[in-house]
Amino acid sequence: MEELKKFIVFQLNTEHYGVHIQQVLSIEKVTHITPVPNTSPFIQGVMNLRGEITPVIDLKGRLQIGTAEHTASTRILIVHINDTQVGLLVDSATDVIDLEQSLIDSPPETVGSLSGSYINGVAKVEEKLLILLDLEKVLNLEEMSEAKQAAGSTNTEVER
Template identity: 50%
Template sequence: MAEEMKVIVFTLAHEEYGIEVDKVRTIERMIPITRVPKTPAFVKGVINLRGIVIPVIDLRGRFGLEETEPSESSRIIIVAANDLEVGFIVDSANDVLDVASDAIENPPEVVGGVKAKYLRGVAKIGDSRLLILLNLSEVLNRSEIIQLEKFGE
């Protein structure tokens, strides 16, 4: 029997993505974001979540997709990566799925306009559904994490 992992399913530009549940702290509705000067365009700023200052990244911008105004269904997914909590703005977060490890294939060079280095793989769900699994360590590469850690101080 293949191992299974639970993933949170979210959408960006009409594509479905997944992040392992054990990396997700919480999913929040959009709340006011405080801009921080001298940051990359996709870093939207910081939020104060229950007394903790958390940097927020627009995943559309991070992946080079067209950024849009947040909507009623937009969410901030708070993830933990390398001892750092970061919020990802996504179009919607709507599901938790079990994905069998043998259903995951290596990603093609580009999926939905997103470069393969940001992706862990593509999972086949049923006959027609594909789920793009994020590689969090690349989405938050080391130099950016160092920059983001400075916000938290």
């Protein structure tokens, strides 16, 4: 029997994306995000998540497919990337699914405006295309360093 992999499915605009469940610590509703000056436009700011200052990234902004709009279904995926806890702002988090490895195709060079380097693979699930992101490549080391600095520079300034 083929090994199943679990993915968290979320939406950006009208597209469905997935990340491996092992990278996701939790899914949170949007609470207060404190802006941090002099950061990249896709860094929304920081939030206090159970006592830990967590940088929040607008994933649509980072992937250059728009900017996040806060609605009732907007969620923050708390993920662990390169030893850093980061919040990823997404339009909605819709599902947890099991995928067999055989259902995952290699990533194309580009998908829409996304570079293929961000993508681990593509799967067809219930007539929808599911783009599986490689979170370690979505944020490069320089951007992770900037996110860490954003979290560190606000230590006690974030509302509790």
